[in-house]
Amino acid sequence: MSFLLHLITVTCILLPTIVGYNLVFGKGKIFHFGQIGLQILAAYPLWISIVLFDQYPIMGLLLGLISAFVAAWLLAWLSFRLDPDGLGVMSIAVHLSALNVVLNWQSVTRGALGVPGIPRWSFLADNVSFAIFVIVAVSVWCVFVWLLDRSAFGRKLQALSEHDWYAEALGISRKNVHIVAFLVAAGGALLTGVLLPQYLYLLSPTDFAFPAMIFVVMCVVAGKPGSMGGAILATALLMMLKEGLRLLPLSPGVVGPVRLLLFGLILLGAVWYRRDALFPPQREI
């Protein structure tokens, strides 16, 4: 029972960042691989200011919000300026640079040790009430993103992803739409950055390494890029597989590589199966 609760909680915690990313990469076809970088830039200012510098939670939240939104705005700006592959490499570089700073600026971030003693609100002290809170908060977020996706904004994003020149000729502003998409992704990263360290009572840099980004990409690709329901289902199934592997009678030295192997094969299979959804061929009359 406690494993099931853990599984539900961890899946729900990851959903905001994955659903937000699905809007940018899945629906918008914007080659952005810096979602976990946004999460670093949201979570570290937030929790360091609260735990290490004794600031009010609202102040920490504000710092995390500003930091994530500024980074998202910069990435959106870069998406107008760079080739898609250039943006992909640039966003990876931004993510790894942020991680490098976190790992090496030990006087502030405590480096690889992470920041322990992340507090939870008193009414969320036990795991059941925390899980209920997470489910409610994440449901609200998912409904918000779903409404956004179904609105004129979603149609504009899709039009831009199909053919940006034609879309712009019809009066759709690529800048505005991309900025909003990136800000939503940053909002998701912030929500995950608020919930995950609270659940673990620890802000650990290992949760923000590049494999975490690969997991996010895998969830979006496997669930059909652009499909919110697909992304949610894929996250649940992949998380079940990821956590379920711990239950197998394998030594700890083997579980990690087996998980990597399985996920690599799943990612390859998902890209092969979804290759037309990931980069659809141009529609013709």
Added chain:
Amino acid sequence: MEQLLINGLIAGSLAALIAGGLALVYGVLGIFNLALGQMVLLGGYAVWWLHQSVGLTLPVSIVGGLLMAGGLTWVTFEVFIAPFYKRHRFLPLVTTIALGMILDAAMLLFFEARPRSILSNGKNIMDIGGVRLSVEQVYLVVLTVLLLCVFAYVLHSTPFGRRIRAVVQHSHAAMSLGIRASVLHRVIFILSGVLAACGGIFIGIDQNLTPVLAFPITIKAYAAIIAGGKGNFWGAIVCAYLIALLEQLVIGIEWFGRFYIPAGYQQSVALLFIIVFLLCRPSGLFSFKNRTA
């Protein structure tokens, strides 16, 4: 300072081997291979296995390792690249991430996470005017330069090299002149894998092989090809040496006579290169224009 320059030369030679092959692949296919670091390490591990476990002599192990690397690269192309890149050239960026995960898992399962060195005996260290370097390092640097010179000769002075350059400049125009571009695509990709494996052997002889090295190697190679001008072979090689030298200087110099930058920031040099060049000069230092009629 002399020691830092020599260290930069050694690290740059390694990076140049890897980045050169990658630049050719980008120039011809326009794809990014994010499993490059893993392919580098697998070349080194193959030689380690043949030399240390099977017991073959070092030269035979190196030839065997390069053949295995060539075979693996060919399989990689057929499974992870060819079915995808013609559909959309960005698809291999994701499929090579999957390949990287599979190769990482294979390395961890077969060779474990602990460091492996191809040479079991200690190195022969020399002291030349206060600069310490090993005989093996001298051999590696000289061999790298020789290999690059041979490559330069083949690329610029042989019919085969002309065909490669023609495909780099314009695949379709080259095909209309009777050049079999699809075969050359495979040859160039395999060549980049063999050069990457040479880099892995370099690491296995000079340092130790561990799976965690893969991603930093990939990032450094990408920094070199972005700074050198995407697809520009010589630009990538020059920038590989430049990045390696800067990495040594950044952490080796006492800045303003007051402090040293922690060694952990060494990887940031390559990342900063990527960020600064993509922001300020996306075409790179040595970009060339496509010829037009």
